[in-house]
Amino acid sequence: MVKEKKESLCPVAKKCGGCQLLHMNYKKQLAWKKEQTAQLLKPYGRLEGIIGMEKPEHYRCKVHAVFGRDGKGNIISGTYQAKTHKIVPVEKCLLENEKADMIIATIRKLVKSFKIKIYDEDTGYGLLRHVMIRVGYETGQIMVVLVLRSPILPSKNNFIKALIKEHPEITTVVINVNDQKTSMVLGKSQQVVYGPGYIKDRLCGMEFKISPRAFYQVNPPQAQRLYEKVIEYADLSGTETVLDAYCGTGTIGMIAAPHAGHVIGVELNRDAVRDAVAGAKENRISNIRFYQADAGELAVEIAEEGDQVDVVLMDPPRTGSSEKFLKALTVLKPKKIVYVSCNPETLVRDLKYLCGNGYQMKKGVAVDMFPFTDDVEVVCRLDRIK
Numbered sequence: 001m002v003k004e005k006k007e008s009l010c011p012v013a014k015k016c017g018g019c020q021l022l023h024m025n026y027k028k029q030l031a032w033k034k035e036q037t038a039q040l041l042k043p044y045g046r047l048e049g050i051i052g053m054e055k056p057e058h059y060r061c062k063v064h065a066v067f068g069r070d071g072k073g074n075i076i077s078g079t080y081q082a083k084t085h086k087i088v089p090v091e092k093c094l095l096e097n098e099k100a101d102m103i104i105a106t107i108r109k110l111v112k113s114f115k116i117k118i119y120d121e122d123t124g125y126g127l128l129r130h131v132m133i134r135v136g137y138e139t140g141q142i143m144v145v146l147v148l149r150s151p152i153l154p155s156k157n158n159f160i161k162a163l164i165k166e167h168p169e170i171t172t173v174v175i176n177v178n179d180q181k182t183s184m185v186l187g188k189s190q191q192v193v194y195g196p197g198y199i200k201d202r203l204c205g206m207e208f209k210i211s212p213r214a215f216y217q218v219n220p221p222q223a224q225r226l227y228e229k230v231i232e233y234a235d236l237s238g239t240e241t242v243l244d245a246y247c248g249t250g251t252i253g254m255i256a257a258p259h260a261g262h263v264i265g266v267e268l269n270r271d272a273v274r275d276a277v278a279g280a281k282e283n284r285i286s287n288i289r290f291y292q293a294d295a296g297e298l299a300v301e302i303a304e305e306g307d308q309v310d311v312v313l314m315d316p317p318r319t320g321s322s323e324k325f326l327k328a329l330t331v332l333k334p335k336k337i338v339y340v341s342c343n344p345e346t347l348v349r350d351l352k353y354l355c356g357n358g359y360q361m362k363k364g365v366a367v368d369m370f371p372f373t374d375d376v377e378v379v380c381r382l383d384r385i386k
Protein backbone atom coordinates (compact mmCIF):
# COMPACT_ATOMS: atom_id res chain seq x y z
CA MET A 1 0.00 0.00 0.00
CA VAL A 2 2.71 2.42 1.06
CA LYS A 3 4.86 1.27 -1.85
CA GLU A 4 2.04 1.79 -4.35
CA LYS A 5 1.46 5.34 -3.21
CA LYS A 6 5.16 6.15 -3.32
CA GLU A 7 5.49 4.89 -6.86
CA SER A 8 2.45 6.73 -8.10
CA LEU A 9 4.07 9.99 -6.95
CA CYS A 10 7.46 9.12 -8.41
CA PRO A 11 8.24 6.17 -10.70
CA VAL A 12 11.82 5.83 -9.45
CA ALA A 13 11.16 6.46 -5.75
CA LYS A 14 12.31 3.04 -4.64
CA LYS A 15 15.53 2.93 -6.63
CA CYS A 16 16.48 6.56 -5.94
CA GLY A 17 15.69 6.47 -2.24
CA GLY A 18 16.01 10.26 -1.97
CA CYS A 19 12.48 10.87 -0.69
CA GLN A 20 12.27 8.89 2.51
CA LEU A 21 8.97 10.50 3.57
CA LEU A 22 7.09 10.21 0.30
CA HIS A 23 4.51 7.89 1.90
CA MET A 24 3.41 10.67 4.30
CA ASN A 25 1.36 13.68 3.27
CA TYR A 26 3.14 16.98 3.90
CA LYS A 27 1.32 17.79 7.12
CA LYS A 28 2.32 14.43 8.51
CA GLN A 29 5.92 14.91 7.41
CA LEU A 30 6.08 18.17 9.35
CA ALA A 31 4.54 16.63 12.46
CA TRP A 32 6.97 13.70 12.25
CA LYS A 33 10.04 15.93 11.85
CA LYS A 34 8.92 18.18 14.67
CA GLU A 35 8.42 15.26 17.01
CA GLN A 36 11.77 13.63 16.14
CA THR A 37 13.62 16.90 16.65
CA ALA A 38 11.77 17.79 19.85
CA GLN A 39 12.69 14.40 21.33
CA LEU A 40 16.36 14.80 20.45
CA LEU A 41 16.57 18.31 21.91
CA LYS A 42 14.48 17.54 24.99
CA PRO A 43 17.42 17.10 27.40
CA TYR A 44 18.61 20.62 26.49
CA GLY A 45 15.56 22.73 25.77
CA ARG A 46 12.23 23.21 24.09
CA LEU A 47 11.50 23.22 20.39
CA GLU A 48 9.11 26.05 19.49
CA GLY A 49 7.82 24.35 16.36
CA ILE A 50 8.58 23.65 12.73
CA ILE A 51 8.41 26.10 9.83
CA GLY A 52 7.06 24.33 6.74
CA MET A 53 6.51 25.32 3.13
CA GLU A 54 3.24 26.28 1.51
CA LYS A 55 4.09 24.45 -1.69
CA PRO A 56 6.65 21.82 -0.84
CA GLU A 57 7.39 20.51 -4.36
CA HIS A 58 10.25 21.40 -6.73
CA TYR A 59 12.18 23.42 -4.17
CA ARG A 60 15.68 22.32 -5.15
CA CYS A 61 17.35 25.23 -6.98
CA LYS A 62 20.53 23.21 -7.40
CA VAL A 63 20.09 20.14 -9.53
CA HIS A 64 22.70 17.56 -10.38
CA ALA A 65 22.40 14.84 -13.00
CA VAL A 66 24.93 12.12 -13.70
CA PHE A 67 25.09 11.03 -17.33
CA GLY A 68 25.51 7.47 -18.59
CA ARG A 69 23.97 4.81 -20.78
CA ASP A 70 21.40 2.16 -19.99
CA GLY A 71 21.73 -1.53 -20.88
CA LYS A 72 20.51 -0.81 -24.41
CA GLY A 73 23.01 1.97 -24.98
CA ASN A 74 20.51 4.83 -24.65
CA ILE A 75 21.76 8.04 -23.08
CA ILE A 76 20.31 8.48 -19.60
CA SER A 77 20.76 10.99 -16.83
CA GLY A 78 19.69 10.95 -13.25
CA THR A 79 20.94 10.06 -9.85
CA TYR A 80 23.01 7.28 -8.34
CA GLN A 81 21.06 4.44 -6.79
CA ALA A 82 21.69 4.67 -3.05
CA LYS A 83 25.09 3.24 -2.05
CA THR A 84 25.90 2.20 -5.64
CA HIS A 85 27.25 3.71 -8.79
CA LYS A 86 24.29 2.54 -10.85
CA ILE A 87 22.42 5.40 -12.51
CA VAL A 88 18.69 5.67 -11.90
CA PRO A 89 17.26 7.54 -14.89
CA VAL A 90 15.31 10.63 -13.78
CA GLU A 91 13.17 12.69 -16.12
CA LYS A 92 11.05 14.56 -13.63
CA CYS A 93 11.78 14.86 -9.95
CA LEU A 94 9.35 16.01 -7.29
CA LEU A 95 12.10 17.97 -5.52
CA GLU A 96 13.98 19.51 -8.40
CA ASN A 97 13.32 22.84 -10.07
CA GLU A 98 11.20 22.05 -13.10
CA LYS A 99 13.06 24.35 -15.45
CA ALA A 100 16.34 22.66 -14.49
CA ASP A 101 14.86 19.25 -15.33
CA MET A 102 13.74 20.58 -18.71
CA ILE A 103 17.24 21.87 -19.46
CA ILE A 104 18.73 18.51 -18.52
CA ALA A 105 16.28 16.81 -20.91
CA THR A 106 17.40 19.17 -23.67
CA ILE A 107 21.05 18.37 -22.93
CA ARG A 108 20.25 14.63 -23.20
CA LYS A 109 18.79 15.30 -26.62
CA LEU A 110 21.63 17.60 -27.75
CA VAL A 111 24.48 15.31 -26.70
CA LYS A 112 22.89 12.65 -28.88
CA SER A 113 22.58 14.86 -31.96
CA PHE A 114 26.06 16.37 -31.43
CA LYS A 115 27.45 12.84 -30.88
CA ILE A 116 29.14 13.87 -27.66
CA LYS A 117 30.64 10.86 -25.90
CA ILE A 118 29.19 9.95 -22.54
CA TYR A 119 31.69 9.11 -19.81
CA ASP A 120 31.85 5.48 -18.77
CA GLU A 121 32.81 5.08 -15.13
CA ASP A 122 34.08 1.53 -15.62
CA THR A 123 36.45 2.17 -18.50
CA GLY A 124 37.22 5.84 -17.78
CA TYR A 125 36.53 6.71 -21.45
CA GLY A 126 34.05 9.27 -22.78
CA LEU A 127 33.55 12.97 -22.12
CA LEU A 128 30.34 14.17 -20.45
CA ARG A 129 30.10 13.08 -16.83
CA HIS A 130 27.61 15.34 -15.06
CA VAL A 131 25.43 18.38 -15.51
CA MET A 132 24.80 20.73 -12.65
CA ILE A 133 22.21 23.49 -12.80
CA ARG A 134 21.68 26.34 -10.38
CA VAL A 135 18.66 28.57 -10.58
CA GLY A 136 18.36 31.92 -8.82
CA TYR A 137 15.06 31.74 -6.96
CA GLU A 138 14.36 35.48 -7.01
CA THR A 139 16.35 36.48 -10.06
CA GLY A 140 15.49 33.53 -12.32
CA GLN A 141 19.13 33.50 -13.51
CA ILE A 142 20.29 30.04 -14.55
CA MET A 143 23.78 28.51 -14.57
CA VAL A 144 24.57 25.32 -16.44
CA VAL A 145 27.78 23.50 -15.52
CA LEU A 146 28.91 20.76 -17.90
CA VAL A 147 31.33 18.44 -16.14
CA LEU A 148 33.68 16.85 -18.67
CA ARG A 149 36.56 14.41 -18.38
CA SER A 150 38.78 16.59 -20.59
CA PRO A 151 38.57 20.30 -21.44
CA ILE A 152 37.71 20.07 -25.14
CA LEU A 153 34.03 19.92 -26.02
CA PRO A 154 33.74 19.24 -29.77
CA SER A 155 31.53 21.80 -31.59
CA LYS A 156 31.44 23.75 -28.33
CA ASN A 157 30.10 26.99 -29.77
CA ASN A 158 27.31 25.34 -31.73
CA PHE A 159 26.37 23.15 -28.80
CA ILE A 160 26.10 26.13 -26.46
CA LYS A 161 24.22 28.11 -29.12
CA ALA A 162 21.70 25.29 -29.57
CA LEU A 163 21.24 25.00 -25.80
CA ILE A 164 20.68 28.74 -25.33
CA LYS A 165 18.31 28.79 -28.27
CA GLU A 166 16.05 26.26 -26.56
CA HIS A 167 16.44 27.87 -23.13
CA PRO A 168 17.14 31.60 -23.49
CA GLU A 169 16.68 31.94 -19.73
CA ILE A 170 20.14 30.37 -19.22
CA THR A 171 22.42 33.21 -18.19
CA THR A 172 25.75 31.42 -17.92
CA VAL A 173 27.45 28.17 -18.96
CA VAL A 174 30.62 26.80 -17.38
CA ILE A 175 32.72 23.83 -18.44
CA ASN A 176 34.24 22.09 -15.47
CA VAL A 177 36.92 19.46 -15.95
CA ASN A 178 36.97 16.40 -13.74
CA ASP A 179 39.51 13.82 -14.91
CA GLN A 180 39.69 11.94 -11.63
CA LYS A 181 38.06 8.60 -10.84
CA THR A 182 36.12 10.07 -7.98
CA SER A 183 32.59 10.41 -6.69
CA MET A 184 33.09 14.18 -6.37
CA VAL A 185 31.06 15.90 -9.07
CA LEU A 186 33.16 18.98 -9.80
CA GLY A 187 36.82 18.95 -10.72
CA LYS A 188 39.39 21.65 -10.04
CA SER A 189 39.63 23.54 -13.32
CA GLN A 190 36.87 25.33 -15.11
CA GLN A 191 36.28 27.64 -18.01
CA VAL A 192 33.41 30.06 -18.46
CA VAL A 193 31.98 29.59 -21.96
CA TYR A 194 28.91 31.81 -21.78
CA GLY A 195 27.87 34.70 -19.54
CA PRO A 196 29.63 35.77 -16.34
CA GLY A 197 30.35 32.33 -14.80
CA TYR A 198 28.07 32.85 -11.82
CA ILE A 199 24.44 33.65 -11.04
CA LYS A 200 23.01 36.09 -8.57
CA ASP A 201 20.15 35.59 -6.16
CA ARG A 202 18.44 37.72 -3.53
CA LEU A 203 17.68 36.73 0.04
CA CYS A 204 16.43 38.94 2.87
CA GLY A 205 16.92 42.02 0.70
CA MET A 206 20.56 41.23 -0.10
CA GLU A 207 22.03 40.11 -3.37
CA PHE A 208 24.32 37.07 -3.49
CA LYS A 209 26.74 35.92 -6.14
CA ILE A 210 26.88 32.15 -6.57
CA SER A 211 29.73 30.46 -8.43
CA PRO A 212 29.67 26.77 -9.41
CA ARG A 213 31.52 25.44 -6.37
CA ALA A 214 30.24 27.78 -3.68
CA PHE A 215 27.80 26.61 -1.08
CA TYR A 216 24.37 28.19 -1.31
CA GLN A 217 21.22 26.83 0.28
CA VAL A 218 19.29 24.71 -2.22
CA ASN A 219 15.90 25.92 -0.97
CA PRO A 220 16.09 29.74 -0.96
CA PRO A 221 12.59 30.65 0.32
CA GLN A 222 13.07 28.38 3.32
CA ALA A 223 16.64 29.65 3.72
CA GLN A 224 15.14 33.12 4.00
CA ARG A 225 12.85 31.97 6.81
CA LEU A 226 15.80 30.25 8.46
CA TYR A 227 17.94 33.40 8.32
CA GLU A 228 15.08 35.51 9.67
CA LYS A 229 14.96 33.16 12.65
CA VAL A 230 18.74 33.46 13.12
CA ILE A 231 18.42 37.25 13.25
CA GLU A 232 15.44 37.04 15.62
CA TYR A 233 17.31 34.62 17.93
CA ALA A 234 20.52 36.69 17.83
CA ASP A 235 18.52 39.70 19.02
CA LEU A 236 21.30 42.16 18.19
CA SER A 237 21.38 45.75 19.43
CA GLY A 238 23.64 47.26 16.78
CA THR A 239 26.90 47.36 18.72
CA GLU A 240 28.00 43.73 19.02
CA THR A 241 31.00 41.99 17.50
CA VAL A 242 29.54 38.96 15.76
CA LEU A 243 31.38 35.89 14.51
CA ASP A 244 29.69 34.13 11.58
CA ALA A 245 31.39 30.74 11.55
CA TYR A 246 31.13 28.32 8.60
CA CYS A 247 29.79 31.31 6.69
CA GLY A 248 29.76 29.95 3.13
CA THR A 249 29.13 32.90 0.82
CA GLY A 250 28.55 35.09 3.85
CA THR A 251 24.77 35.07 3.75
CA ILE A 252 24.08 34.99 7.47
CA GLY A 253 26.83 37.48 8.35
CA MET A 254 25.69 39.94 5.70
CA ILE A 255 22.10 39.74 6.83
CA ALA A 256 23.25 40.26 10.42
CA ALA A 257 25.65 43.12 9.62
CA PRO A 258 23.09 45.97 9.59
CA HIS A 259 22.00 44.85 13.10
CA ALA A 260 25.54 44.53 14.49
CA GLY A 261 28.61 46.64 15.25
CA HIS A 262 31.04 44.47 13.36
CA VAL A 263 30.92 40.99 11.77
CA ILE A 264 33.74 38.50 11.21
CA GLY A 265 33.01 35.69 8.74
CA VAL A 266 35.10 32.52 8.54
CA GLU A 267 34.92 29.86 5.88
CA LEU A 268 37.23 27.15 4.54
CA ASN A 269 36.18 27.19 0.88
CA ARG A 270 38.20 29.71 -1.11
CA ASP A 271 35.56 30.26 -3.83
CA ALA A 272 32.86 30.87 -1.24
CA VAL A 273 35.05 33.44 0.53
CA ARG A 274 35.71 35.20 -2.77
CA ASP A 275 31.96 35.35 -3.41
CA ALA A 276 31.38 36.59 0.13
CA VAL A 277 33.89 39.43 -0.21
CA ALA A 278 32.37 40.49 -3.55
CA GLY A 279 28.87 40.18 -2.08
CA ALA A 280 29.66 42.44 0.87
CA LYS A 281 31.02 45.05 -1.51
CA GLU A 282 28.02 44.88 -3.81
CA ASN A 283 25.60 45.10 -0.91
CA ARG A 284 27.63 48.05 0.45
CA ILE A 285 28.28 46.40 3.78
CA SER A 286 31.40 47.88 5.29
CA ASN A 287 31.32 46.37 8.80
CA ILE A 288 32.13 42.80 7.79
CA ARG A 289 35.42 40.98 7.19
CA PHE A 290 35.90 37.48 5.83
CA TYR A 291 38.72 35.06 6.57
CA GLN A 292 39.51 31.93 4.63
CA ALA A 293 40.44 29.56 7.44
CA ASP A 294 39.37 26.66 9.56
CA ALA A 295 36.74 28.00 11.94
CA GLY A 296 38.45 26.35 14.91
CA GLU A 297 41.84 27.82 14.09
CA LEU A 298 40.47 31.33 13.60
CA ALA A 299 38.49 31.14 16.83
CA VAL A 300 41.64 30.06 18.72
CA GLU A 301 43.54 32.97 17.16
CA ILE A 302 40.87 35.48 18.18
CA ALA A 303 40.88 34.04 21.69
CA GLU A 304 44.71 34.22 21.90
CA GLU A 305 44.71 37.83 20.78
CA GLY A 306 42.26 38.53 23.59
CA ASP A 307 39.70 40.04 21.22
CA GLN A 308 36.09 40.07 22.24
CA VAL A 309 33.26 38.32 20.46
CA ASP A 310 29.76 39.04 21.77
CA VAL A 311 27.63 36.79 19.61
CA VAL A 312 28.51 33.68 17.60
CA LEU A 313 26.36 32.57 14.68
CA MET A 314 27.43 29.12 13.52
CA ASP A 315 26.25 26.93 10.67
CA PRO A 316 28.60 23.94 10.41
CA PRO A 317 28.34 21.11 7.85
CA ARG A 318 26.62 17.80 8.65
CA THR A 319 29.60 16.62 10.67
CA GLY A 320 28.91 19.41 13.14
CA SER A 321 31.47 21.66 14.74
CA SER A 322 35.01 20.67 15.69
CA GLU A 323 36.08 20.28 19.27
CA LYS A 324 38.71 22.92 18.58
CA PHE A 325 36.02 25.45 17.68
CA LEU A 326 33.78 24.54 20.62
CA LYS A 327 36.71 24.72 23.01
CA ALA A 328 37.65 28.14 21.65
CA LEU A 329 34.08 29.29 22.32
CA THR A 330 34.47 28.46 25.99
CA VAL A 331 37.49 30.80 26.03
CA LEU A 332 35.88 33.53 23.90
CA LYS A 333 32.75 33.34 26.07
CA PRO A 334 30.25 35.00 23.72
CA LYS A 335 27.04 36.02 25.48
CA LYS A 336 24.92 34.27 22.89
CA ILE A 337 25.37 31.51 20.36
CA VAL A 338 22.92 30.87 17.56
CA TYR A 339 23.59 27.40 16.20
CA VAL A 340 22.16 26.47 12.79
CA SER A 341 22.32 22.75 12.15
CA CYS A 342 21.47 20.51 9.22
CA ASN A 343 22.05 17.39 11.28
CA PRO A 344 20.27 17.14 14.64
CA GLU A 345 22.55 14.29 15.74
CA THR A 346 25.75 16.31 15.58
CA LEU A 347 23.83 19.30 16.96
CA VAL A 348 22.93 17.29 20.05
CA ARG A 349 26.56 16.18 20.42
CA ASP A 350 27.72 19.82 20.28
CA LEU A 351 24.90 21.00 22.57
CA LYS A 352 26.06 18.46 25.12
CA TYR A 353 29.53 20.01 25.03
CA LEU A 354 28.32 23.62 25.17
CA CYS A 355 25.70 22.97 27.84
CA GLY A 356 28.37 21.24 29.93
CA ASN A 357 30.66 24.25 29.53
CA GLY A 358 28.75 27.31 30.59
CA TYR A 359 25.86 27.55 28.14
CA GLN A 360 22.15 26.92 28.32
CA MET A 361 19.78 26.33 25.43
CA LYS A 362 17.06 29.02 25.48
CA LYS A 363 14.96 27.96 22.52
CA GLY A 364 15.00 26.12 19.24
CA VAL A 365 12.98 25.90 16.05
CA ALA A 366 13.03 23.46 13.16
CA VAL A 367 12.85 24.66 9.56
CA ASP A 368 11.82 22.26 6.82
CA MET A 369 14.42 22.96 4.17
CA PHE A 370 14.12 19.54 2.55
CA PRO A 371 10.48 18.40 2.23
CA PHE A 372 9.94 14.68 1.40
CA THR A 373 13.35 13.78 2.80
CA ASP A 374 14.12 12.92 6.40
CA ASP A 375 16.50 15.87 6.74
CA VAL A 376 15.65 18.72 9.04
CA GLU A 377 17.32 22.04 9.79
CA VAL A 378 17.34 23.40 13.34
CA VAL A 379 18.15 26.80 14.84
CA CYS A 380 19.06 26.94 18.53
CA ARG A 381 19.79 29.86 20.77
CA LEU A 382 22.22 29.33 23.63
CA ASP A 383 22.99 31.83 26.38
CA ARG A 384 26.08 32.05 28.54
CA ILE A 385 25.17 31.34 32.15
CA LYS A 386 28.56 31.59 33.80
Ligand code: SAH
Pocket residue numbers: 215216217245246247248249250251252266267268269272293294295296315316317
Ligand atom coordinates in the same frame (compact mmCIF):
# COMPACT_ATOMS: atom_id res chain seq x y z
N1 SAH B 1 26.22 29.65 6.53
C1 SAH B 1 26.30 29.38 5.13
C2 SAH B 1 26.95 28.03 4.77
C3 SAH B 1 26.75 26.87 5.68
S1 SAH B 1 27.26 25.29 5.04
C4 SAH B 1 24.95 29.54 4.48
O1 SAH B 1 23.94 29.60 5.16
O2 SAH B 1 24.88 29.64 3.27
C5 SAH B 1 28.69 24.96 5.91
C6 SAH B 1 29.92 25.67 5.40
O3 SAH B 1 31.01 25.31 6.26
C7 SAH B 1 30.36 25.29 3.99
O4 SAH B 1 30.46 26.45 3.22
C8 SAH B 1 31.76 24.65 4.19
O5 SAH B 1 32.66 24.95 3.15
C9 SAH B 1 32.19 25.27 5.49
N2 SAH B 1 33.20 24.55 6.29
C10 SAH B 1 33.33 23.21 6.44
N3 SAH B 1 34.30 22.92 7.31
C11 SAH B 1 34.79 24.11 7.74
C12 SAH B 1 35.81 24.48 8.67
N4 SAH B 1 36.50 23.56 9.33
N5 SAH B 1 36.04 25.78 8.88
C13 SAH B 1 35.33 26.74 8.22
N6 SAH B 1 34.35 26.44 7.33
C14 SAH B 1 34.09 25.16 7.08
